[in-house]
Amino acid sequence: MAENDQSIIRQCLDGRPDEFRHLIRRYQPGILAFLSGRLRDRNLVDEAAQETFVRAYFNLSTLRSPDKFHSWLIGIADRVAKEQLRDRNKVVDLDSFKDTPSQDIDASEEYKLEEAVSLLEEPYRQVVLLRFYSGQSCQQIAETIDVPIGTVTKQLSRAYEKLRSFLREKNEA
Amino acid sequence: MDCMQIKDKFVQYIEGLLTEEEKALVDNHLVECDECQKEFSAMMEIQERLVLSGRRNRSADLEDKVFDRIVCEQNKRLKKTLKPNPWLEYWRSIMKSRMKRLSAATAMVFAVIIGITIFYKSEPVATAQDVLSEAVKAATGLNLIHMKARMRSSPNDNFVGIDLNLDFIPIEMWKQVDNGKLKWRIEKAGRYVVMDGETTTLVIKENEITTHAYRLEVAGPLGCCFDSWMGRLLDVKGILDNELQQAKDDPDREIRLSHEQIDGRDKTILEVDAKTDIPEDDYLRDTSISDSDSLKVYQFDSDTKLLEDFKIYVIEKGQEILVFEITEIEYNAQLEESLFVLDLPNDVFWLGEPEILSDNNRYSKMTPKEAAIILFEACSKGDWDEVVKFLPVSDTDQEPMKQEIKDYLAGLEIMSIGEPFQSKGYVGWFIPYSIRLNCGEVRERNLALRNDNKAKRYVVDGGF
Numbered sequence: 001m002a003e004n005d006q007s008i009i010r011q012c013l014d015g016r017p018d019e020f021r022h023l024i025r026r027y028q029p030g031i032l033a034f035l036s037g038r039l040r041d042r043n044l045v046d047e048a049a050q051e052t053f054v055r056a057y058f059n060l061s062t063l064r065s066p067d068k069f070h071s072w073l074i075g076i077a078d079r080v081a082k083e084q085l086r087d088r089n090k091v092v093d094l095d096s097f098k099d100t101p102s103q104d105i106d107a108s109e110e111y112k113l114e115e116a117v118s119l120l121e122e123p124y125r126q127v128v129l130l131r132f133y134s135g136q137s138c139q140q141i142a143e144t145i146d147v148p149i150g151t152v153t154k155q156l157s158r159a160y161e162k163l164r165s166f167l168r169e170k171n172e173a
Numbered sequence: 174m175d176c177m178q179i180k181d182k183f184v185q186y187i188e189g190l191l192t193e194e195e196k197a198l199v200d201n202h203l204v205e206c207d208e209c210q211k212e213f214s215a216m217m218e219i220q221e222r223l224v225l226s227g228r229r230n231r232s233a234d235l236e237d238k239v240f241d242r243i244v245c246e247q248n249k250r251l252k253k254t255l256k257p258n259p260w261l262e263y264w265r266s267i268m269k270s271r272m273k274r275l276s277a278a279t280a281m282v283f284a285v286i287i288g289i290t291i292f293y294k295s296e297p298v299a300t301a302q303d304v305l306s307e308a309v310k311a312a313t314g315l316n317l318i319h320m321k322a323r324m325r326s327s328p329n330d331n332f333v334g335i336d337l338n339l340d341f342i343p344i345e346m347w348k349q350v351d352n353g354k355l356k357w358r359i360e361k362a363g364r365y366v367v368m369d370g371e372t373t374t375l376v377i378k379e380n381e382i383t384t385h386a387y388r389l390e391v392a393g394p395l396g397c398c399f400d401s402w403m404g405r406l407l408d409v410k411g412i413l414d415n416e417l418q419q420a421k422d423d424p425d426r427e428i429r430l431s432h433e434q435i436d437g438r439d440k441t442i443l444e445v446d447a448k449t450d451i452p453e454d455d456y457l458r459d460t461s462i463s464d465s466d467s468l469k470v471y472q473f474d475s476d477t478k479l480l481e482d483f484k485i486y487v488i489e490k491g492q493e494i495l496v497f498e499i500t501e502i503e504y505n506a507q508l509e510e511s512l513f514v515l516d517l518p519n520d521v522f523w524l525g526e527p528e529i530l531s532d533n534n535r536y537s538k539m540t541p542k543e544a545a546i547i548l549f550e551a552c553s554k555g556d557w558d559e560v561v562k563f564l565p566v567s568d569t570d571q572e573p574m575k576q577e578i579k580d581y582l583a584g585l586e587i588m589s590i591g592e593p594f595q596s597k598g599y600v601g602w603f604i605p606y607s608i609r610l611n612c613g614e615v616r617e618r619n620l621a622l623r624n625d626n627k628a629k630r631y632v633v634d635g636g637f
Contacts, residue, residue, distance in 0.1 A: 017243065024236045032230040046232060053239040054246065064421045072422055079425060082448070113226050132227040138188050153184040160184075160219045167219075169595070 005144075006066040013060055020060075024053055027070060030133035031077050034125075037118030038081040040111045048084050052077040067146070070134075071126060116166040124159035127152055174198060176209055183216050301428035304441050304473065305417040311478035312410035316350040319506040320406065324497045328362035329379070332403040333461040335496045337487060348395070348407040349508050355392065356513040357407060359400050366399045368392060369513045375399040376517065382577055386517060387524040387565075402462065406499070409480050416445065416471075432475065439475035444468060446488075456603060456619075457596040459487060468493055479504065522574070525567030527628040536562060537629040541593040541602035541622050544631035548620075549590070549608060555583040563622075565632045584611040600625050601634055 003022065011019040031052055035045045055076050063072055117128055123145070130136045130144060138156070142149040174182075179202045185191050186199050203210050323341040326334050332344075348357045357368045364377045373393030377385040389398055396405035405412050420426055429444040451457060451464045459465045465487040472482035481502065486493040530536065539547065544563060551559035557579065561571070574582075591605030601623030609615050621635035 020243075021236055021240070024239055028232060028235050029227055029230045032232060032235075033226060036230060046235070046238075049232070049235055050238050050242055053235075054242045057239075057243050058246065062421060064418065068422075075423065079423075082450075113222050114230070117223075117226075128223065132223040133230060135227070138190065149190070153188065153190065154181075157181070157184045157216075160216050163219050163223075164215060 004067075005069040009060055009063065009066040009069060012057075017057070020053075020057055023056075023069070026134055027073055028053075029135075030070075030129035031073065033114045033133050034074060034077055034118045034129065035081055036111050037114035037116070038078070039084060040115070044084050044088070048077065048080045051080045055080070067144075070130065070144070071122065074125070074129070112167060112170055113163070116163045116170075119166065120159060120162055123155055124162060127155045128159050128163075131156060174202065176202075176206060179203075179206075179209055180212055183213055187217065187220055301430045301443055302417060302420050304430060304443060304478075305413055305420065307478040308471075308473050308480060309410055309413045309417060311473075312413055312480065315409060315504050316348075317504070317506050317508055318346075318348045318407055318409065319501075319503040319508065320346045320499055321501040322346070322406075322497065322499045324361075325495075326361070329364070329377075331364070332359065332361070332366075332400050333463075335459070335461055335465070335487070337459055337489065337494055337496065344403070346403070346407050347506075347508055347512050349513070355394070357395060357400075357404065358512050359404055359407075366404075367513055367515050368398070369515070373398040374515055376515070376521075382575055384518050384521045385524055386521045406483070413471075413480065416443075433472075440481070441473045441475045443471040443473075445471075451596070455596050456594065457599055459489060462487070462497070465489070465496075467496075520575070522566075522571060523568060524565050527565060527626045527630050527632050528567050529628045530562065530630075533628055533630065536631070537624070539631060541604055541631055542590060544622055545590055545593075545604040545606060545620050546587070548633070549585065549587050549606065552582040553585050553587065555579065562630070563632055565626075565634070581610060581612070585609065588615070599623075602631075603636070 005023065005026075008019050008022050028049065031049050032045060035048045035052070036042075039045050039048060052073065056073055059076075063069065065072075117125060120128060126145065127141055130141045131138070136144065138149055138152045141152045145152075179199055182191060182195060182199050186196060191199065203213055322344045324344055325336055325339050325341055327336055327339060328342055330336070342362060344359070344361045346357070346359045348355070350356075354370050355368070356370045357366075359366050362378075364375065366373065366375050368374075370392055372388055372390055374386055374388045375398075377387075379385055387399070391398070393399075395408045395411070396402060398404075420428055427446060431442045431444075433440045433442055445468070447467050447469065449458075449464055449466055455464070457464050462485055466489075468486040468488060470482075470484045470486070471480060473479060474481050483497075483499045484495060485497040487496050488494075536544070548560065548563040551557075551563075557572075557574070560574075586609040588607040588609055589605075593602040593604045595602055599621070601621055603619040603621055605617075605619050607615065607617045618636045620633065620637060622631040623634045624631045626632065
């Protein structure tokens with residue numbers, strides 16, 4: 001079985017920074033999807049994902065509950081995305097003197113699902129990210145977030161409903 | 174198994190978590206039931222799209238790029254720590270000259286004297302996290318709390334709503350924990366919530382003749398049932414603990430710490446900024462604390478460490494506007510038991526989770542705009558059996574409204590129903606409408622409808 005987050009974080013803090021690669025591998029698809037939903041711009045997403053992991057690495061020692069690494073990481077990604085959007089809007093304002101969105105924003109179909117996932121509230125977003133982007137089974141998710149497996153399947157079911165309703169409304173709009 | 178039970182098994186079915194027997198049950202049901210088959214296909218479609226998205230969102234070189242940046246950043250930090258110390262260089266230059274050595278010795282004597290004086294006058298240096306930790310300890314086990322507050326809000330609005338253009342209205346809250354049993358009450362002019370230890374009831378005084386009530390058969394914890402964030406204030410330890418955790422988990426979170434002398438006592442002040450996700454042009458922007466950029470100011474007594482004052486300012490166009498403040502906190506207060514006992518009028522109208530109707534399909538298929546049109550048309554025709562299907566009630570046999578209200582609504586003329594719109598901070602839809610009532614009054618508002626109920630019907634959530 002894969003090593004758990006707590007153990008990897010402990011090793012990083014014990015002076016084995018290379019262990020952090022395991023955490024990047026484990027969570028990068030979820031972080032990329034989350035940031036794609038927020039930023040909808042591939043160039044910004046890559047930059048924001050790097051920044052998220054770098055910040056996480058240098059702040060590992062401040063993480064109080066290593067078992068909550070994933071939600072902590074999403075929190076960092078969320079802040080990085082907001083900063084990127086704020087910076088981009090500043091550039092747009094200076095360039096065009098108009099409050100129009102950047103030309104780079106890709107509002108096409110491509111990011112609709114990711115947008116829906118990024119807008120899911122917790123705990124639904126977490127189970128979706130862990131299941132489909134980190135490739136964990138329902139049993140592994142139950143162990144990661146310390147809830148019964150029945151809770152995980154219920155939350156997934158509810159998350160599907162919410163995603164469907166979001167996508168349906170987006171298509172109607 | 175009925176359709177609901179079968180649908181509950183879909184995820185386990187897809188994930189291969191069912192026994193052969195259960196799987197066969199679902200398979201057989203899907204062959205017979207078109208509705209469930211449709212639901213199942215829709216769920217499979219979402220699941221497949223997520224699988225594809227999971228594969229698409231990968232980056233071959235992210236790991237290396239992150240590590241390059243980590244190494245680069247670490248080198249920068251290392252250089253900083255290895256930089257020659259300018260004070261050390263200066264010290265060496267002093268020690269080379271006898272005159273300089275003498276002057277330095279005199280300066281050091283003065284520095285020590287001044288330093289000792291300052292040391293005796295100064296407070297020990299505490300961080301914001303230390304202050305919060307102490308305050309959490311002080312708030313532990315506070316079982317009886319009575320708070321008075323004021324808030325810029327409409328008396329009839331829910332406990333979350335703020336309105337920067339309105340004046341303050343008073344709010345009062347009580348909490349009691351007796352032998353581990355929690356009871357609480359929160360009240361403002363137009364509504365109150367009582368949790369009596371067994372059930373949680375919201376009572377809305379809609380107007381002089383109508384009282385609505387909504388009861389949950391659970392002992393609602395603070396901040397979850399009708400009371401939203403406001404109830405959490407009664408859980409003083411909880412809110413401070415949450416602030417402390419956020420400070421620890423979020424390295425970028427800025428908390429300003431200062432001291433003030435009030436009535437001869439030292440007070441510790443913490444200021445915390447909070448940004449909202451809600452865009453500036455969103456309909457719900459600045460209509461609640463969480464939908465606004467805000468500044469929270471906590472004040473603690475520096476000796477007792479107890480929370481004494483709490484203010485929230487909304488930041489709008491660079492201005493700080495006070496929207497909420499606790500005006501009085503009484504810890505270990507003597508509370509009357511009657512505070513937690515409901516006293517309702519006989520003709521109270523009970524709201525509740527909408528039931529699945531015998532002709533539910535007709536309503537669950539409506540768009541928000543269709544639902545708004547049919548609701549107003551039903552009012553116009555005086556078809557109250559139809560109107561009640563758009564109200565959040567579980568018992569549709571109840572008389573939906575009093576004769577005075579029926580008279581007020583009957584015969585209304587729909588002037589316009591606009592295009593529905595949404596807000597990032599709300600699960601339902603807003604439908605702009607304009608109606609002329611029989612009495613000649615014209616009402617222009619946004620009707621709030623939501624369908625996140627088990628019947629999947631759009632029901633009124635506000636603006637009616």
